[in-house]
Amino acid sequence: DIEMTQSPSSLSASVGERVTITCRASQSISTYLNWYQQKPGKAPKLLVYAASSLQSGVPSRFSGSGSGTDFTLVIDSLQPEDFATYYCQQNYRIPPSFGQGTKLEIK
Amino acid sequence: QVHLVQSGAEVKKPGSSVKVSCKASGGAFGTYIINWVRQAPGQGLEWMGRSIPLVGTTDYAQRFQGRVTITADTSTSTAYMELSSLRPDDTAVYYCAREVDSAMGYDHWGQGTLVAVSS
Numbered sequence: 001d002i003e004m005t006q007s008p009s010s011l012s013a014s015v016g017e018r019v020t021i022t023c024r025a026s027q028s029i030s031t032y033l034n035w036y037q038q039k040p041g042k043a044p045k046l047l048v049y050a051a052s053s054l055q056s057g058v059p060s061r062f063s064g065s066g067s068g069t070d071f072t073l074v075i076d077s078l079q080p081e082d083f084a085t086y087y088c089q090q091n092y093r094i095p096p097s098f099g100q101g102t103k104l105e106i107k
Numbered sequence: 108q109v110h111l112v113q114s115g116a117e118v119k120k121p122g123s124s125v126k127v128s129c130k131a132s133g134g135a136f137g138t139y140i141i142n143w144v145r146q147a148p149g150q151g152l153e154w155m156g157r158s159i160p161l162v163g164t165t166d167y168a169q170r171f172q173g174r175v176t177i178t179a180d181t182s183t184s185t186a187y188m189e190l191s192s193l194r195p196d197d198t199a200v201y202y203c204a205r206e207v208d209s210a211m212g213y214d215h216w217g218q219g220t221l222v223a224v225s226s
Contacts, residue, residue, distance in 0.1 A: 001169075034212035036152075043202055043219055044144075044152065049212035087152055091209050095168045096142070098152040 002026050002090050006099035012107040017078050021102045023071045023088035032092035035064055035073045038101075039084045047086075048073065080106075109133040111203050111217035118223045124191040127220045129203030136184035137161055140206040142213060143177060143188045145199040157206070158186055193224045 003026040013019050023033065031051035036044035046055045048064035051071055061076040075082055083106050088099040114128040129141060142157040156167035160179040167175055176189045186203055201220045204213035 032210060036213075038152075043216035044204075044213075045216075046212045046214050049214075050210045053211075055212070055214065089152075089212070091206075091212065094166050096154045098154070101151045 001095055002029060002093055002097050004088055004090055004097050004099040006086075006088055006102050008102060009100065010103040010105065012105050013078055014107045015078050015080055019075050019078060019104065021073045021075075021086055021088075021104075023066075023073070023099050025069045025071075025090055025092075028068045029090045029092035031067050032090055033064070033066065033071045034089045034091060035062075036087045036089065037082075037084045038087065044087065075104075078104075109205060109215045111205060111215055113201075113203060113217040113220045116221040116223070118225065119193050121194055121224055121226055123193050124189060125193060125222050126187055126189040127201050127203075127222070129186040129188070129217050131184045131186070131205070134205070136179075137181040138207075141177075141179060141186040142204045142206055143175075143186075144202045144204055144213075146202070146219075147196070147199040150199075155188065155201075190222075193222075195224050195226075198222065198224045 005024045033051045035048040038044040047058050052064045063074045065072050086102045110132045112130050117125050119125050137160045140159050143155040145153050156177045158165050158177045158179040165177050179186045203217040205215040
């Protein structure tokens with residue numbers, strides 16, 4: 001199985017800041033990498049698919065990059081509604097697997 | 108607009124089974140994949156399996172093999188996930204999620220169904 005490792009596990013930041021979350025796969029997954037945002041008590045929401053494609057309706061302050069084993073999610077100019085937990089997911093090989101999550105908190 | 112609506116919360120005894128439904132509206136149900144993902148309290152996301160109605164196949168995570176059955180009824184646009192031999196550590200929120208293409212992520216999710224397993 002492919003293991004996904006996110007860093008950091010938690011992050012404190014202020015409104016307006018730029019934050020970067022990284023995700024590493026235990027083997028190459030090409031660009032079969034997705035990012036989700038989850039708020040407490042809610043289902044995850046797809047932000048970025050295929051490593052760098054922004055899902056329809058997602059603000060442009062979110063961006064993804066990477067290929068192979070190393071991927072990045074960047075949030076430019078944090079907004080209050082961005083404080084949530086973020087997960088990466090590989091969909092290259094069954095079973096699909098998620099990172100452990102990065103909790104983004106308000107500083 | 109696609110909506111996935113799941114059945115309500117369940118409380119189950121250890122050793123019993125639970126069947127969660129996921130009814131889809133909008134979109135062509137038989138043409139996409141329905142995945143099931145669970146989340147234990149305070150924990151991350153765990154993929155359980157998927158149904159591909161178009162070809163009539165299913166895939167399961169190895170750790171759930173033999174305990175989980177995922178089905179899809181195209182006549183009612185409803186997917187089901189049945190988990191048997193329930194244990195207290197199966198207590199979790201169970202989600203269904205739509206996948207149109209393996210390169211495009213899970214773009215629509217159900218609201219989640221809490222399954223609590225307790226004696």
